[in-house]
Amino acid sequence: MLATPIGNLADITLRALHVLQLADAIACEDTRHTQALLRAYGIDKPTDRLLAVHQHNEAQAAQAVVERLQAGQRIAYVSDAGTPGVSDPGARLVAAAQAAGLRCIPLPGASSVTSALSVCGAIAHAPDGGGFLFAGFLPTKGAERAAAVQRLAAEPRCVVLLEAPHRILDLAHALAALGERRVTLARELTKQFEEVSTHAASGLGAWLQGAPQRVKGEFVVLLHPIPVRQEDGAQAGRVLRLLLAELPVKTAVKLAADITGAPRNALYEQALQIKQGD
Structure with missing residues (x-):
């Protein structure tokens, strides 16, 4: 599963270029788009080594890719831009390969x-x-x-x-x-x-x-995250102090977070400061 640039062509990785050159076939969201991308990097692949695997045929085309993998071929999958299988096609292909007991390797890059x-x-x-x-x-x-x-x-x-x-x-x-x-x-x-x-x-x-x-x-x-209001933070601090007087730190923090909705990490740091000051 090979990430390609989302815009700037310089955002390709050296590993990605190496794999694209070595691959026996490249499965791609759009063969025309991928062919143009390959040419930009000086990689020449015959059209019969580019396999169309997109949202409209992914379930059926995945089986053809699995058969090639089982025959020992090296297949790279790319979407039109970015990391495949997140919002772009590719997830069904991965699922099919895994179901067949085949290994899927991530090649990280642009997202x-x-x-x-x-x-x-x-x-x-x-x-x-x-x-x-x-x-x-x-x-x-x-x-x-x-x-x-x-x-x-x-x-x-x-x-x-x-x-x-x-x-x-x-x-x-x-x-x-x-x-x-x-x-x-x-x-x-x-x-x-x-x-x-x-x-x-x-x-x-x-x-x-x-x-x-x-x-x-x-x-x-x-x-952006919902900000914690100052009055909410003060209320959480009061609840935490009351609980710390009777309970261990972890238990007090958990209960204070459940009661007030305040972030647990922030309450834990506050609890440590309170204990150090006692």
């Missing part, structure tokens, strides 16, 4: 999800000090999308969404229901017109409509 997370600054403020939820593409129908947003409204962690340019305004309007929750839009990552911008959810639509280019390109949309 729009981790690229956007690395520059949004949201993880530092997540409950328990980190973590995120990958939700991918939300439903396209208005009512279903609104219901999905309402479910995500209660998710305290950072939430990662993906969206296409022709639907980004619809998503922005749905996210407006989240009010002042911070949202980062990462557009055209690694490309010439890359843009990363953070706004309150209620203002996303206005910002996108502020300039024509802002609705162009593929989007990663990150809902």
Whole structure:
């Protein structure tokens, strides 16, 4: 499972180039796109060594790939951009290979999800000090999308969404229901017109409509974690102190987190400070 660049062609790895050259065949989301990518790196593969495995034929085409692997061939799978099998096709192919007792090897590389997370600054403020939820593409129908947003409204962690340019305004309007929750839009990552911008959810639509280019390109949309209010933090501290007077640290921290909803890691650090001060 071989990651390819999401934009900038220099983001290919040396290992990926080596494997693409050695592979007996390359399974790919779009054979034409992959052929152009290979030529950009000076790799020449006959068209009969490129196998179309995409969302519309993945279940059937996976069996053909499995048969080639069982015959001893080396097969690399690439999606059009980024790491396959996450939001792009590839997961069914992996499942079929594993079911046949075959080994699947990851070749890491570009990913729009981790690229956007690395520059949004949201993880530092997540409950328990980190973590995120990958939700991918939300439903396209208005009512279903609104219901999905309402479910995500209660998710305290950072939430990662993906969206296409022709639907980004619809998503922005749905996210407006989240009010002042911070949202980062990462557009055209690694490309010439890359843009990363953070706004309150209620203002996303206005910002996108502020300039024509802002609705162009593929989007990663990150809902920042729900911030802990100062009064909530003070209440959690009071509960923690009461529990520490009667219980061991781990038990007190667990109960305080369950009662108040405060991040467990932060409560544990606070508990240690309280114990050191006693």
